[in-house]
Amino acid sequence: MPDSTNQIAPTNVRTRFAPSPTGLMHVGGVRTALFAWLVARQAKGQFILRLEDTDKKREVAGSAEHLMNSLKALNLNYDEGPDIGGPFGPYRQSDRLDIYRSWAQRLIDSGRAYADPYTADELQDFRNQAKADKQAFLYRNHRPQNPPVWDGTTPLRFKSDPHAYAWHDAVMGSLSSGPEVIDDFILIKSDGYPTYNFAHIVDDAEMKITHVIRGQEFIASQPNYLNLYDALGLTYPVFATMPHIMGESGTKKLGKRDGAKDVLDYIHDGYIPEALINFIASLGWNDGTEQEVFTINELVEKFSLARVQRSGARFDEQRLLWLNGQQIRLLNIDDLEKRVANFWPEVAKSADNAYRRRVLELAQDRLKTLADLPALTSYFFSEPTVNRELITTNKQLAKLSSEEVSQLLGATADKLNTLADWNPESIQQALNALLDQTGTKPGILFSLVRIATTWAPFSPQLNDTLALLGRELTLSRLNLANQQSLQ
RNA sequence: GGUCUCAUCGUCUAACGGUUAGGACACCAGGUUUUCAUCCUGGCAACUCGGGUUCGAUUCCCGAUGAGAUCACCA
Numbered sequence: 001m002p003d004s005t006n007q008i009a010p011t012n013v014r015t016r017f018a019p020s021p022t023g024l025m026h027v028g029g030v031r032t033a034l035f036a037w038l039v040a041r042q043a044k045g046q047f048i049l050r051l052e053d054t055d056k057k058r059e060v061a062g063s064a065e066h067l068m069n070s071l072k073a074l075n076l077n078y079d080e081g082p083d084i085g086g087p088f089g090p091y092r093q094s095d096r097l098d099i100y101r102s103w104a105q106r107l108i109d110s111g112r113a114y115a116d117p118y119t120a121d122e123l124q125d126f127r128n129q130a131k132a133d134k135q136a137f138l139y140r141n142h143r144p145q146n147p148p149v150w151d152g153t154t155p156l157r158f159k160s161d162p163h164a165y166a167w168h169d170a171v172m173g174s175l176s177s178g179p180e181v182i183d184d185f186i187l188i189k190s191d192g193y194p195t196y197n198f199a200h201i202v203d204d205a206e207m208k209i210t211h212v213i214r215g216q217e218f219i220a221s222q223p224n225y226l227n228l229y230d231a232l233g234l235t236y237p238v239f240a241t242m243p244h245i246m247g248e249s250g251t252k253k254l255g256k257r258d259g260a261k262d263v264l265d266y267i268h269d270g271y272i273p274e275a276l277i278n279f280i281a282s283l284g285w286n287d288g289t290e291q292e293v294f295t296i297n298e299l300v301e302k303f304s305l306a307r308v309q310r311s312g313a314r315f316d317e318q319r320l321l322w323l324n325g326q327q328i329r330l331l332n333i334d335d336l337e338k339r340v341a342n343f344w345p346e347v348a349k350s351a352d353n354a355y356r357r358r359v360l361e362l363a364q365d366r367l368k369t370l371a372d373l374p375a376l377t378s379y380f381f382s383e384p385t386v387n388r389e390l391i392t393t394n395k396q397l398a399k400l401s402s403e404e405v406s407q408l409l410g411a412t413a414d415k416l417n418t419l420a421d422w423n424p425e426s427i428q429q430a431l432n433a434l435l436d437q438t439g440t441k442p443g444i445l446f447s448l449v450r451i452a453t454t455w456a457p458f459s460p461q462l463n464d465t466l467a468l469l470g471r472e473l474t475l476s477r478l479n480l481a482n483q484q485s486l487q
Numbered sequence: 488g489g490u491c492u493c494a495u496c497g498u499c500u501a502a503c504g505g506u507u508a509g510g511a512c513a514c515c516a517g518g519u520u521u522u523c524a525u526c527c528u529g530g531c532a533a534c535u536c537g538g539g540u541u542c543g544a545u546u547c548c549c550g551a552u553g554a555g556a557u558c559a560c561c562a
Binding site (some may be wrong): 064116154156199217325364376463 | 512
Protein backbone atom coordinates (compact mmCIF):
# COMPACT_ATOMS: atom_id res chain seq x y z
CA MET A 1 0.00 0.00 0.00
CA PRO A 2 1.57 3.29 -0.99
CA ASP A 3 2.13 5.71 1.81
CA SER A 4 2.40 9.44 1.61
CA THR A 5 6.16 9.20 1.29
CA ASN A 6 6.23 11.89 -1.34
CA GLN A 7 4.94 14.31 1.24
CA ILE A 8 7.61 16.92 1.75
CA ALA A 9 8.48 18.96 4.77
CA PRO A 10 7.54 22.45 3.64
CA THR A 11 10.15 25.16 3.97
CA ASN A 12 8.00 28.19 3.31
CA VAL A 13 4.65 27.54 4.89
CA ARG A 14 1.68 28.76 2.90
CA THR A 15 -1.84 28.07 4.08
CA ARG A 16 -5.13 29.15 2.65
CA PHE A 17 -8.72 29.66 3.56
CA ALA A 18 -10.84 28.82 0.55
CA PRO A 19 -14.52 29.42 1.19
CA SER A 20 -17.23 29.50 -1.40
CA PRO A 21 -19.28 32.68 -1.33
CA THR A 22 -22.56 30.97 -0.70
CA GLY A 23 -23.57 32.39 2.64
CA LEU A 24 -22.49 34.02 5.83
CA MET A 25 -19.36 33.13 7.72
CA HIS A 26 -20.16 31.26 10.89
CA VAL A 27 -18.01 29.79 13.60
CA GLY A 28 -17.24 26.56 11.76
CA GLY A 29 -15.71 28.49 8.90
CA VAL A 30 -13.95 30.80 11.28
CA ARG A 31 -12.22 27.92 12.97
CA THR A 32 -10.88 26.53 9.72
CA ALA A 33 -9.67 30.00 8.81
CA LEU A 34 -8.22 30.58 12.26
CA PHE A 35 -6.22 27.36 12.34
CA ALA A 36 -4.86 27.97 8.86
CA TRP A 37 -3.94 31.50 9.91
CA LEU A 38 -2.24 30.27 13.09
CA VAL A 39 -0.17 27.71 11.21
CA ALA A 40 0.98 30.37 8.75
CA ARG A 41 1.76 32.99 11.38
CA GLN A 42 3.57 30.54 13.62
CA ALA A 43 5.83 29.51 10.75
CA LYS A 44 6.22 33.10 9.54
CA GLY A 45 4.69 32.00 6.27
CA GLN A 46 1.75 33.30 4.27
CA PHE A 47 -1.97 33.03 4.74
CA ILE A 48 -4.01 33.26 1.57
CA LEU A 49 -7.67 33.89 0.93
CA ARG A 50 -9.06 32.25 -2.18
CA LEU A 51 -12.68 32.48 -3.23
CA GLU A 52 -14.07 29.28 -4.63
CA ASP A 53 -16.90 30.68 -6.68
CA THR A 54 -17.32 27.96 -9.26
CA ASP A 55 -20.95 27.26 -8.51
CA LYS A 56 -22.76 30.21 -9.94
CA LYS A 57 -26.17 28.82 -9.05
CA ARG A 58 -25.49 28.76 -5.33
CA GLU A 59 -23.57 31.97 -5.12
CA VAL A 60 -25.06 34.56 -2.77
CA ALA A 61 -24.59 38.22 -3.58
CA GLY A 62 -22.52 40.05 -1.00
CA SER A 63 -21.20 36.98 0.73
CA ALA A 64 -17.68 37.41 -0.63
CA GLU A 65 -17.58 40.85 0.98
CA HIS A 66 -19.06 39.44 4.15
CA LEU A 67 -16.39 36.77 4.26
CA MET A 68 -13.63 39.31 3.86
CA ASN A 69 -15.17 41.67 6.38
CA SER A 70 -15.47 38.83 8.87
CA LEU A 71 -11.81 37.91 8.53
CA LYS A 72 -10.85 41.54 8.94
CA ALA A 73 -13.11 41.99 11.94
CA LEU A 74 -11.30 39.10 13.61
CA ASN A 75 -7.90 40.44 12.59
CA LEU A 76 -7.20 37.29 10.61
CA ASN A 77 -5.34 39.28 8.02
CA TYR A 78 -4.38 37.55 4.81
CA ASP A 79 -1.27 38.19 2.77
CA GLU A 80 -2.80 37.44 -0.60
CA GLY A 81 -6.41 37.54 -1.65
CA PRO A 82 -9.01 38.69 -4.15
CA ASP A 83 -9.12 42.28 -2.96
CA ILE A 84 -5.40 42.75 -2.38
CA GLY A 85 -3.86 40.58 -5.06
CA GLY A 86 -0.55 38.78 -4.74
CA PRO A 87 2.05 36.94 -6.79
CA PHE A 88 -0.16 33.92 -7.51
CA GLY A 89 -3.40 35.62 -8.51
CA PRO A 90 -6.07 35.89 -9.45
CA TYR A 91 -7.54 34.66 -6.17
CA ARG A 92 -11.06 34.20 -7.39
CA GLN A 93 -11.59 30.89 -9.14
CA SER A 94 -14.01 32.28 -11.69
CA ASP A 95 -11.09 34.40 -12.93
CA ARG A 96 -8.88 31.36 -13.39
CA LEU A 97 -10.80 29.34 -15.95
CA ASP A 98 -7.94 29.34 -18.47
CA ILE A 99 -5.65 27.84 -15.87
CA TYR A 100 -8.00 24.93 -15.19
CA ARG A 101 -8.48 24.45 -18.89
CA SER A 102 -4.76 24.05 -19.47
CA TRP A 103 -4.36 21.63 -16.58
CA ALA A 104 -7.31 19.67 -17.93
CA GLN A 105 -5.66 19.54 -21.30
CA ARG A 106 -2.61 17.96 -19.73
CA LEU A 107 -4.80 15.23 -18.32
CA ILE A 108 -6.54 14.72 -21.66
CA ASP A 109 -3.18 14.51 -23.39
CA SER A 110 -1.90 11.93 -20.94
CA GLY A 111 -5.07 9.89 -21.32
CA ARG A 112 -6.27 10.63 -17.80
CA ALA A 113 -9.39 12.61 -18.67
CA TYR A 114 -12.25 12.00 -21.04
CA ALA A 115 -15.57 13.45 -22.13
CA ASP A 116 -18.64 12.14 -20.33
CA PRO A 117 -20.99 10.91 -23.06
CA TYR A 118 -24.03 10.16 -20.92
CA THR A 119 -27.16 12.15 -20.40
CA ALA A 120 -28.41 12.89 -16.93
CA ASP A 121 -31.15 10.29 -17.39
CA GLU A 122 -28.74 7.60 -18.45
CA LEU A 123 -26.60 8.36 -15.45
CA GLN A 124 -29.60 8.15 -13.19
CA ASP A 125 -30.46 4.74 -14.62
CA PHE A 126 -26.98 3.50 -13.75
CA ARG A 127 -27.44 4.77 -10.23
CA ASN A 128 -30.82 3.14 -9.87
CA GLN A 129 -29.48 -0.13 -11.16
CA ALA A 130 -26.61 -0.07 -8.68
CA LYS A 131 -29.05 0.62 -5.90
CA ALA A 132 -31.29 -2.26 -7.00
CA ASP A 133 -28.23 -4.51 -6.98
CA LYS A 134 -27.39 -3.22 -3.50
CA GLN A 135 -24.05 -2.02 -4.70
CA ALA A 136 -22.30 1.29 -4.44
CA PHE A 137 -22.56 3.24 -7.66
CA LEU A 138 -19.27 3.71 -9.46
CA TYR A 139 -19.16 5.71 -12.62
CA ARG A 140 -15.99 3.98 -13.70
CA ASN A 141 -17.92 0.75 -14.13
CA HIS A 142 -19.58 2.50 -17.05
CA ARG A 143 -16.50 4.13 -18.43
CA PRO A 144 -17.14 4.48 -22.19
CA GLN A 145 -15.01 2.47 -24.61
CA ASN A 146 -14.54 5.22 -27.14
CA PRO A 147 -15.43 8.54 -25.56
CA PRO A 148 -16.01 11.43 -27.93
CA VAL A 149 -13.50 14.23 -28.21
CA TRP A 150 -14.21 16.68 -25.43
CA ASP A 151 -15.64 19.89 -26.85
CA GLY A 152 -16.39 21.63 -23.59
CA THR A 153 -20.15 21.14 -23.77
CA THR A 154 -20.18 17.95 -21.72
CA PRO A 155 -18.54 17.22 -18.38
CA LEU A 156 -14.90 16.24 -18.43
CA ARG A 157 -14.16 13.29 -16.21
CA PHE A 158 -11.02 12.11 -14.48
CA LYS A 159 -9.90 8.64 -15.55
CA SER A 160 -9.04 7.28 -12.14
CA ASP A 161 -6.54 4.60 -11.28
CA PRO A 162 -8.20 2.98 -8.26
CA HIS A 163 -6.09 1.54 -5.53
CA ALA A 164 -5.85 1.58 -1.79
CA TYR A 165 -4.35 4.56 -0.03
CA ALA A 166 -2.92 5.20 3.38
CA TRP A 167 -1.98 8.73 4.25
CA HIS A 168 -1.18 10.93 7.17
CA ASP A 169 -3.39 13.69 8.43
CA ALA A 170 -1.89 16.23 10.80
CA VAL A 171 -5.01 16.12 12.95
CA MET A 172 -6.57 12.74 12.38
CA GLY A 173 -3.36 10.73 12.23
CA SER A 174 -3.20 7.66 10.02
CA LEU A 175 -6.03 7.33 7.55
CA SER A 176 -6.65 4.72 4.93
CA SER A 177 -9.15 3.54 2.40
CA GLY A 178 -9.64 0.85 -0.21
CA PRO A 179 -9.91 1.24 -4.00
CA GLU A 180 -13.69 1.07 -3.95
CA VAL A 181 -14.03 4.71 -3.00
CA ILE A 182 -12.08 5.99 -5.97
CA ASP A 183 -14.07 6.94 -9.01
CA ASP A 184 -14.08 8.96 -12.21
CA PHE A 185 -15.23 12.28 -10.82
CA ILE A 186 -15.97 15.35 -12.86
CA LEU A 187 -13.13 17.79 -13.43
CA ILE A 188 -14.93 20.39 -15.49
CA LYS A 189 -18.67 20.84 -15.57
CA SER A 190 -20.66 21.33 -18.74
CA ASP A 191 -20.97 25.01 -17.90
CA GLY A 192 -17.20 25.33 -18.24
CA TYR A 193 -16.50 25.83 -14.55
CA PRO A 194 -14.24 23.35 -12.78
CA THR A 195 -15.50 21.35 -9.83
CA TYR A 196 -14.08 21.98 -6.37
CA ASN A 197 -12.45 18.58 -6.64
CA PHE A 198 -10.32 19.70 -9.55
CA ALA A 199 -9.94 23.42 -9.01
CA HIS A 200 -8.65 23.30 -5.45
CA ILE A 201 -5.88 20.90 -6.35
CA VAL A 202 -4.80 22.97 -9.33
CA ASP A 203 -4.89 26.16 -7.29
CA ASP A 204 -3.09 24.72 -4.30
CA ALA A 205 -0.33 23.58 -6.64
CA GLU A 206 -0.17 26.86 -8.54
CA MET A 207 -0.23 28.87 -5.33
CA LYS A 208 2.36 26.67 -3.66
CA ILE A 209 0.09 25.86 -0.74
CA THR A 210 1.87 23.66 1.79
CA HIS A 211 -0.94 22.89 4.26
CA VAL A 212 -4.46 21.97 3.23
CA ILE A 213 -6.61 22.62 6.28
CA ARG A 214 -10.27 21.92 5.76
CA GLY A 215 -13.41 20.50 7.33
CA GLN A 216 -14.21 16.88 7.90
CA GLU A 217 -16.70 16.78 5.02
CA PHE A 218 -13.81 16.34 2.60
CA ILE A 219 -12.24 13.35 4.24
CA ALA A 220 -14.29 10.89 2.22
CA SER A 221 -13.10 12.45 -1.02
CA GLN A 222 -9.49 12.47 0.01
CA PRO A 223 -8.54 9.21 -1.80
CA ASN A 224 -9.89 10.68 -5.02
CA TYR A 225 -7.78 13.76 -4.47
CA LEU A 226 -4.70 11.65 -3.85
CA ASN A 227 -5.38 9.81 -7.07
CA LEU A 228 -5.54 13.11 -8.92
CA TYR A 229 -2.35 14.40 -7.27
CA ASP A 230 -0.67 11.24 -8.52
CA ALA A 231 -2.03 11.62 -12.04
CA LEU A 232 -0.75 15.19 -12.12
CA GLY A 233 2.60 14.19 -10.68
CA LEU A 234 2.16 16.56 -7.72
CA THR A 235 3.62 16.15 -4.28
CA TYR A 236 1.04 16.08 -1.51
CA PRO A 237 0.71 19.02 0.80
CA VAL A 238 0.26 18.46 4.53
CA PHE A 239 -3.35 17.52 5.11
CA ALA A 240 -5.20 18.58 8.23
CA THR A 241 -8.83 17.70 8.75
CA MET A 242 -10.85 19.66 11.28
CA PRO A 243 -13.76 18.02 13.05
CA HIS A 244 -17.03 19.87 12.85
CA ILE A 245 -18.37 22.25 15.39
CA MET A 246 -21.81 21.12 16.43
CA GLY A 247 -24.78 23.24 17.35
CA GLU A 248 -26.07 23.47 20.92
CA SER A 249 -28.11 20.33 20.41
CA GLY A 250 -24.89 18.48 19.74
CA THR A 251 -26.30 16.27 17.06
CA LYS A 252 -25.76 18.26 13.92
CA LYS A 253 -22.96 20.06 12.23
CA LEU A 254 -23.36 23.73 13.03
CA GLY A 255 -25.11 25.62 10.30
CA LYS A 256 -27.40 28.50 9.67
CA ARG A 257 -30.39 26.31 10.30
CA ASP A 258 -29.37 25.93 13.93
CA GLY A 259 -29.70 29.65 14.28
CA ALA A 260 -25.94 29.96 14.31
CA LYS A 261 -25.03 33.58 14.29
CA ASP A 262 -22.41 34.74 11.90
CA VAL A 263 -19.25 36.32 13.23
CA LEU A 264 -20.19 39.89 12.52
CA ASP A 265 -23.31 39.43 14.64
CA TYR A 266 -21.11 38.57 17.58
CA ILE A 267 -18.97 41.62 16.98
CA HIS A 268 -22.08 43.79 16.83
CA ASP A 269 -23.30 42.22 20.04
CA GLY A 270 -20.18 43.39 21.84
CA TYR A 271 -17.93 40.37 21.63
CA ILE A 272 -14.32 41.22 20.99
CA PRO A 273 -12.18 39.39 18.40
CA GLU A 274 -9.74 38.16 21.05
CA ALA A 275 -12.55 36.35 22.85
CA LEU A 276 -14.04 34.88 19.72
CA ILE A 277 -10.65 33.65 18.65
CA ASN A 278 -9.71 32.30 22.06
CA PHE A 279 -13.04 30.53 22.27
CA ILE A 280 -12.96 29.04 18.81
CA ALA A 281 -9.35 27.96 19.20
CA SER A 282 -10.06 26.21 22.47
CA LEU A 283 -13.05 24.51 20.92
CA GLY A 284 -11.11 21.45 19.94
CA TRP A 285 -7.63 22.53 20.86
CA ASN A 286 -5.61 23.04 24.02
CA ASP A 287 -1.93 23.29 24.73
CA GLY A 288 -1.87 20.49 27.30
CA THR A 289 -1.61 22.84 30.27
CA GLU A 290 -4.45 24.20 32.35
CA GLN A 291 -4.38 27.58 30.67
CA GLU A 292 -7.78 28.71 29.43
CA VAL A 293 -7.30 32.33 28.51
CA PHE A 294 -4.90 32.94 25.66
CA THR A 295 -3.79 36.09 23.91
CA ILE A 296 -3.53 35.98 20.15
CA ASN A 297 0.25 35.94 20.40
CA GLU A 298 0.19 33.03 22.80
CA LEU A 299 -2.03 31.17 20.40
CA VAL A 300 0.32 31.82 17.52
CA GLU A 301 3.20 30.61 19.63
CA LYS A 302 1.59 27.53 21.14
CA PHE A 303 -0.80 26.22 18.53
CA SER A 304 -0.19 22.84 17.00
CA LEU A 305 -2.29 20.82 14.61
CA ALA A 306 -1.22 17.63 16.34
CA ARG A 307 -3.10 18.72 19.47
CA VAL A 308 -6.36 19.43 17.71
CA GLN A 309 -9.20 17.25 18.95
CA ARG A 310 -10.40 14.54 16.61
CA SER A 311 -14.04 14.60 17.56
CA GLY A 312 -16.58 17.33 17.05
CA ALA A 313 -17.26 19.88 19.75
CA ARG A 314 -20.36 21.75 20.73
CA PHE A 315 -20.66 25.45 20.66
CA ASP A 316 -21.19 26.64 24.24
CA GLU A 317 -22.29 30.23 24.24
CA GLN A 318 -21.87 30.63 28.00
CA ARG A 319 -18.23 29.81 27.79
CA LEU A 320 -17.82 32.36 25.06
CA LEU A 321 -19.50 34.96 27.27
CA TRP A 322 -17.15 34.18 30.14
CA LEU A 323 -14.13 34.32 27.88
CA ASN A 324 -15.30 37.65 26.50
CA GLY A 325 -15.31 39.10 30.00
CA GLN A 326 -11.85 37.69 30.62
CA GLN A 327 -10.50 39.18 27.42
CA ILE A 328 -12.11 42.56 28.06
CA ARG A 329 -10.33 42.68 31.42
CA LEU A 330 -7.03 42.05 29.66
CA LEU A 331 -7.38 45.13 27.47
CA ASN A 332 -5.54 48.28 28.44
CA ILE A 333 -7.78 51.28 28.93
CA ASP A 334 -6.74 53.10 25.77
CA ASP A 335 -7.55 50.06 23.70
CA LEU A 336 -10.85 49.51 25.46
CA GLU A 337 -11.77 53.13 24.95
CA LYS A 338 -11.41 52.79 21.19
CA ARG A 339 -13.45 49.63 21.08
CA VAL A 340 -16.43 50.88 23.02
CA ALA A 341 -16.80 53.96 20.83
CA ASN A 342 -20.05 52.66 19.38
CA PHE A 343 -21.40 51.17 22.58
CA TRP A 344 -21.78 54.19 24.83
CA PRO A 345 -25.34 55.04 25.84
CA GLU A 346 -26.78 58.00 23.98
CA VAL A 347 -26.53 60.21 27.07
CA ALA A 348 -22.79 59.63 27.29
CA LYS A 349 -21.99 60.80 23.81
CA SER A 350 -21.81 64.47 24.72
CA ALA A 351 -20.03 63.86 28.02
CA ASP A 352 -16.57 65.05 28.88
CA ASN A 353 -13.94 62.65 27.53
CA ALA A 354 -11.86 62.46 30.67
CA TYR A 355 -14.93 61.78 32.79
CA ARG A 356 -16.17 59.14 30.39
CA ARG A 357 -12.82 57.48 30.47
CA ARG A 358 -12.93 57.24 34.26
CA VAL A 359 -16.37 55.70 34.05
CA LEU A 360 -14.99 53.18 31.62
CA GLU A 361 -12.16 52.30 33.97
CA LEU A 362 -14.69 51.49 36.65
CA ALA A 363 -16.92 49.50 34.32
CA GLN A 364 -14.16 47.41 32.77
CA ASP A 365 -14.22 44.82 35.52
CA ARG A 366 -17.93 44.21 35.11
CA LEU A 367 -18.35 44.10 31.36
CA LYS A 368 -19.10 40.74 29.86
CA THR A 369 -19.81 42.21 26.48
CA LEU A 370 -19.23 45.74 25.26
CA ALA A 371 -22.98 45.97 24.81
CA ASP A 372 -23.36 45.89 28.61
CA LEU A 373 -21.91 49.36 28.77
CA PRO A 374 -25.16 51.36 28.79
CA ALA A 375 -26.74 49.29 31.56
CA LEU A 376 -23.59 49.65 33.59
CA THR A 377 -22.87 53.33 33.09
CA SER A 378 -25.83 55.41 32.02
CA TYR A 379 -26.46 56.66 35.57
CA PHE A 380 -23.12 58.42 35.39
CA PHE A 381 -24.38 60.58 32.57
CA SER A 382 -28.04 61.21 33.30
CA GLU A 383 -30.46 60.97 36.20
CA PRO A 384 -31.54 57.34 36.57
CA THR A 385 -35.18 56.41 36.67
CA VAL A 386 -36.22 55.62 40.20
CA ASN A 387 -37.36 52.04 40.38
CA ARG A 388 -38.50 51.19 43.89
CA GLU A 389 -38.83 47.54 43.03
CA LEU A 390 -35.07 47.35 43.29
CA ILE A 391 -35.55 47.98 47.01
CA THR A 392 -38.74 46.07 47.64
CA THR A 393 -37.55 42.96 45.82
CA ASN A 394 -34.04 43.04 47.29
CA LYS A 395 -33.89 40.21 49.77
CA GLN A 396 -31.97 42.28 52.33
CA LEU A 397 -33.82 45.54 51.91
CA ALA A 398 -37.32 44.14 51.67
CA LYS A 399 -37.43 43.81 55.46
CA LEU A 400 -36.93 47.50 56.04
CA SER A 401 -39.89 49.78 56.63
CA SER A 402 -40.06 52.94 54.58
CA GLU A 403 -39.23 54.92 57.71
CA GLU A 404 -36.08 52.91 58.21
CA VAL A 405 -35.15 53.42 54.58
CA SER A 406 -35.69 57.12 54.94
CA GLN A 407 -33.63 57.33 58.12
CA LEU A 408 -30.73 55.48 56.61
CA LEU A 409 -30.73 57.59 53.47
CA GLY A 410 -30.95 60.76 55.50
CA ALA A 411 -28.14 59.72 57.81
CA THR A 412 -25.98 58.83 54.82
CA ALA A 413 -26.60 62.14 53.14
CA ASP A 414 -25.80 64.02 56.35
CA LYS A 415 -22.65 62.06 56.91
CA LEU A 416 -21.36 62.44 53.38
CA ASN A 417 -22.22 66.10 53.40
CA THR A 418 -19.73 66.69 56.19
CA LEU A 419 -16.82 65.22 54.29
CA ALA A 420 -13.98 67.62 53.74
CA ASP A 421 -12.43 65.56 50.96
CA TRP A 422 -14.47 63.73 48.36
CA ASN A 423 -12.52 60.66 47.34
CA PRO A 424 -12.91 56.87 47.49
CA GLU A 425 -10.99 56.56 50.76
CA SER A 426 -12.83 59.28 52.62
CA ILE A 427 -16.16 57.99 51.37
CA GLN A 428 -15.37 54.49 52.49
CA GLN A 429 -14.32 55.73 55.93
CA ALA A 430 -17.51 57.70 56.25
CA LEU A 431 -19.66 54.78 55.23
CA ASN A 432 -17.85 52.46 57.61
CA ALA A 433 -18.35 54.93 60.43
CA LEU A 434 -22.00 55.05 59.52
CA LEU A 435 -22.29 51.31 60.02
CA ASP A 436 -21.33 51.67 63.69
CA GLN A 437 -23.37 54.79 64.13
CA THR A 438 -26.57 53.26 62.81
CA GLY A 439 -25.90 49.67 63.83
CA THR A 440 -26.63 48.55 60.29
CA LYS A 441 -25.12 45.63 58.47
CA PRO A 442 -22.97 46.46 55.45
CA GLY A 443 -25.13 44.34 53.21
CA ILE A 444 -28.10 46.54 54.01
CA LEU A 445 -26.60 50.00 54.14
CA PHE A 446 -24.38 49.63 51.13
CA SER A 447 -27.05 47.94 49.06
CA LEU A 448 -29.43 50.74 49.84
CA VAL A 449 -26.96 53.50 49.07
CA ARG A 450 -25.91 51.81 45.89
CA ILE A 451 -29.46 51.47 44.65
CA ALA A 452 -30.48 54.96 45.73
CA THR A 453 -27.62 56.51 43.82
CA THR A 454 -27.62 54.37 40.68
CA TRP A 455 -30.99 52.64 40.36
CA ALA A 456 -29.17 49.98 38.43
CA PRO A 457 -29.22 46.22 39.05
CA PHE A 458 -25.46 46.18 39.29
CA SER A 459 -22.64 48.67 39.36
CA PRO A 460 -18.95 48.99 40.21
CA GLN A 461 -17.60 49.29 43.72
CA LEU A 462 -19.70 51.70 45.79
CA ASN A 463 -17.06 54.09 47.07
CA ASP A 464 -15.49 54.42 43.62
CA THR A 465 -18.89 54.97 42.08
CA LEU A 466 -19.81 57.73 44.51
CA ALA A 467 -16.41 59.34 44.22
CA LEU A 468 -16.74 59.57 40.48
CA LEU A 469 -20.36 60.63 40.60
CA GLY A 470 -19.35 63.61 42.74
CA ARG A 471 -20.71 65.04 45.94
CA GLU A 472 -23.48 67.04 44.37
CA LEU A 473 -25.08 64.24 42.38
CA THR A 474 -24.64 61.75 45.19
CA LEU A 475 -26.39 63.98 47.68
CA SER A 476 -29.18 65.03 45.36
CA ARG A 477 -29.93 61.42 44.48
CA LEU A 478 -29.89 60.36 48.12
CA ASN A 479 -32.29 63.16 48.96
CA LEU A 480 -34.58 62.35 46.09
CA ALA A 481 -34.64 58.72 47.06
CA ASN A 482 -35.35 59.73 50.63
CA GLN A 483 -38.36 61.80 49.63
CA GLN A 484 -39.71 59.06 47.43
CA SER A 485 -39.28 56.40 50.07
CA LEU A 486 -41.85 58.10 52.24
CA GLN A 487 -44.47 58.41 49.57
C1' G B 488 -27.27 0.58 3.12
C1' G B 489 -21.60 1.00 1.53
C1' U B 490 -17.19 3.61 3.07
C1' C B 491 -14.41 6.62 6.56
C1' U B 492 -13.91 8.71 11.41
C1' C B 493 -14.79 9.51 16.50
C1' A B 494 -16.21 8.08 21.92
C1' U B 495 -13.65 11.09 29.77
C1' C B 496 -18.21 15.31 34.35
C1' G B 497 -24.48 18.70 31.39
C1' U B 498 -20.50 21.40 28.07
C1' C B 499 -15.04 22.29 26.45
C1' U B 500 -11.08 19.30 27.78
C1' A B 501 -6.10 16.92 30.61
C1' A B 502 -4.20 11.97 31.01
C1' C B 503 -0.16 9.04 26.19
C1' G B 504 -0.35 1.12 31.41
C1' G B 505 -0.04 2.15 37.95
C1' U B 506 -3.36 9.22 39.59
C1' U B 507 -8.06 10.07 45.47
C1' A B 508 -9.14 10.51 36.87
C1' G B 509 -6.86 17.08 36.83
C1' G B 510 -8.59 21.99 34.95
C1' A B 511 -12.32 25.40 32.82
C1' C B 512 -17.64 26.93 31.71
C1' A B 513 -22.42 26.28 33.89
C1' C B 514 -24.77 25.20 38.55
C1' C B 515 -24.87 25.26 44.16
C1' A B 516 -22.79 27.10 48.97
C1' G B 517 -19.63 30.39 51.48
C1' G B 518 -16.11 34.71 51.53
C1' U B 519 -14.20 39.60 50.09
C1' U B 520 -16.16 44.11 58.10
C1' U B 521 -19.07 47.26 50.27
C1' U B 522 -23.91 45.86 46.81
C1' C B 523 -23.59 43.19 41.97
C1' A B 524 -22.72 39.95 36.54
C1' U B 525 -16.11 41.16 38.86
C1' C B 526 -12.67 38.56 42.31
C1' C B 527 -11.43 34.39 46.02
C1' U B 528 -12.62 29.56 48.50
C1' G B 529 -15.33 25.13 48.62
C1' G B 530 -19.05 21.60 46.59
C1' C B 531 -21.74 18.69 42.80
C1' A B 532 -20.44 15.94 38.54
C1' A B 533 -17.27 11.65 33.86
C1' C B 534 -13.70 7.11 31.85
C1' U B 535 -20.44 3.87 26.54
C1' C B 536 -20.70 -1.65 27.02
C1' G B 537 -18.50 -6.68 26.42
C1' G B 538 -14.34 -9.53 25.50
C1' G B 539 -9.11 -10.06 25.29
C1' U B 540 -3.33 -8.57 26.12
C1' U B 541 -0.99 -7.44 30.89
C1' C B 542 0.96 -8.26 37.59
C1' G B 543 -2.20 -4.07 36.44
C1' A B 544 -6.17 -1.00 31.89
C1' U B 545 -9.76 5.34 30.87
C1' U B 546 -5.16 4.39 28.22
C1' C B 547 -3.20 -1.19 23.75
C1' C B 548 -6.18 -5.02 20.51
C1' C B 549 -11.05 -7.10 18.89
C1' G B 550 -16.32 -6.82 18.88
C1' A B 551 -20.93 -4.39 20.03
C1' U B 552 -23.42 0.17 20.76
C1' G B 553 -23.80 5.24 19.99
C1' A B 554 -22.42 9.68 17.30
C1' G B 555 -20.55 12.39 13.04
C1' A B 556 -19.03 12.72 7.88
C1' U B 557 -19.61 11.13 2.90
C1' C B 558 -21.69 8.52 -1.29
C1' A B 559 -23.90 15.57 -6.83
C1' C B 560 -22.37 18.63 -13.44
C1' C B 561 -22.15 21.55 -4.14
C1' A B 562 -18.15 23.00 -2.06
